[in-house]
Amino acid sequence: MPSLKDIKTQINSVGSTKKITSAMKMVAASKLRRSQEKAEAARPYSSRLEEMLSSLASSPASGDGIIKLLTGTGNDQNYVVVPVSADRGLCGGFNSSINRETFKLVKSLEGNGKKVHLIPVGKKSRDFFNRVMKDQILESFVDLNISSTGYESALNISNKLQELYFDGKFDKCILVFNKFKSAISQEVTEQQLIPLDVSNSEKEEEKENSSNAIYDYEPDEETILKDLLPKNVSIQIFKVLLESDAGEQGARMAAMDNATRNAGEMIDSLTLKYNRTRQAFITKELIEIISGAESI
Amino acid sequence: MATISFDLVSPENLVFNDNVGSIIVPGKDGDIGILPGHSKVMSSLRPGRVMVYNEENNLVKSFFVSTGFVEINPEKCILLAESVNEMNDLDKSTIENEIRNLESENSDSVNNKLYVARKKIEALESTFYKN
Numbered sequence A: 001m002p003s004l005k006d007i008k009t010q011i012n013s014v015g016s017t018k019k020i021t022s023a024m025k026m027v028a029a030s031k032l033r034r035s036q037e038k039a040e041a042a043r044p045y046s047s048r049l050e051e052m053l054s055s056l057a058s059s060p061a062s063g064d065g066i067i068k069l070l071t072g073t074g075n076d077q078n079y080v081v082v083p084v085s086a087d088r089g090l091c092g093g094f095n096s097s098i099n100r101e102t103f104k105l106v107k108s109l110e111g112n113g114k115k116v117h118l119i120p121v122g123k124k125s126r127d128f129f130n131r132v133m134k135d136q137i138l139e140s141f142v143d144l145n146i147s148s149t150g151y152e153s154a155l156n157i158s159n160k161l162q163e164l165y166f167d168g169k170f171d172k173c174i175l176v177f178n179k180f181k182s183a184i185s186q187e188v189t190e191q192q193l194i195p196l197d198v199s200n201s202e203k204e205e206e207k208e209n210s211s212n213a214i215y216d217y218e219p220d221e222e223t224i225l226k227d228l229l230p231k232n233v234s235i236q237i238f239k240v241l242l243e244s245d246a247g248e249q250g251a252r253m254a255a256m257d258n259a260t261r262n263a264g265e266m267i268d269s270l271t272l273k274y275n276r277t278r279q280a281f282i283t284k285e286l287i288e289i290i291s292g293a294e295s296i
Numbered sequence B: 001m002a003t004i005s006f007d008l009v010s011p012e013n014l015v016f017n018d019n020v021g022s023i024i025v026p027g028k029d030g031d032i033g034i035l036p037g038h039s040k041v042m043s044s045l046r047p048g049r050v051m052v053y054n055e056e057n058n059l060v061k062s063f064f065v066s067t068g069f070v071e072i073n074p075e076k077c078i079l080l081a082e083s084v085n086e087m088n089d090l091d092k093s094t095i096e097n098e099i100r101n102l103e104s105e106n107s108d109s110v111n112n113k114l115y116v117a118r119k120k121i122e123a124l125e126s127t128f129y130k131n
Helices: A004-057 A065-071 A094-111 A123-132 A151-166 A199-212 A221-295 B092-104 B108-125
Strands: A078-083 A115-118 A172-182 A185-194 A216-218 B004-009 B014-020 B022-027 B030-034 B041-045 B048-053 B059-065 B068-073 B076-081 B084-086
Touching: A004 A221, A004 B004, A004 B068, A004 B076, A065 A151, A065 A221, A078 A094, A078 A151, A094 A115, A094 A123, A094 A172, A094 A185, A094 A221, A151 A185, A151 A221, A172 A221, A185 A221, A216 A221, A221 B041, A221 B068, B004 B022, B014 B048, B014 B059, B022 B041, B022 B076, B030 B068, B048 B108, B059 B076, B059 B108, B092 B108
Parallel strands: A078 A115, A078 A172, A216 B041, B004 B076
Antiparallel strands: A172 A185, B004 B014, B022 B030, B022 B048, B041 B068, B048 B059, B059 B084, B068 B076
């Protein structure tokens, strides 16, 4: 049976853990609000870019140069998978679900005879894939700190990806990231980044085609498309990074909230145990005294 | 006089959103002046100044944009810019320092930054449009 002192120490240590987790929860909550604002602020740009792109994507495109970002290389042998995780842990299943899904995706692609390379973003996925499939990592991006560096870091990733793409290093690029659904739930999402997947905007395209048909293009459609496509890649990455950042804060908030509650429960049960032990001690002493007095 | 709605959007946020009298944007093939009722145009941009005037033709705001796109229709003008600075926030000596620092390196990305920085100076010194 643990002594009173042991239990007391345990209560104290759980208590300080509780303080830490509740502080982390509050920090995450305030960061979440900021990240959410950022993600919302970025929305007008990406939605308008998509609009522009969907009206342009219908134009006849020739098969070389930058247009390849839209039309693809014609092959689908080489894949690049980009898992986007957080740099830090203590946010529940946030990172592990990304790693798990990416791992599954890679295995299933390899099962179909494709070659897969990885460009992990964020420390947690880099470390994970460094352990399990080190030789498949082309490049990794960590310490992005997207909420302060903003668009620049997205641009770095995008430039690297495009450089590799035009070198013929891969044919398709898939992002795996946590989509921010609400403050307490994230959804692991796969998105094909290169070549551009216009199928989901097709409906809009049809709707708008009638009105967009009479646009004048300056200099001309193809030149604009060539400018627009690389930008779209960067913007998509930027959007994903922001979503993932907001998701991370949300996940951390939920995880820390749980931890705080668990610590509270633990303290309650430990306090009960402490009181019982103390009472047992007192009773024992009393019995000793009484039986001592009786024997005289 | 009629007004046209003007949105200036950067990846980070919505910079400007109001009804204005006229706008001048730096189109790839030359500056484009936009008045309400402009025909439908989509254009890419070069680094330069975006001038925003109110109905009385007084300058409301001026911005520097690096690159981007503009979509114009008779009621609305949407400008998507990669990076936006307000002209008043640009400081000539800081940019000149930046240019000096950049000139010591030499790579594709730096050359691009250098180009944009030089354009900033150009924009600061330009008196072509009414301030």
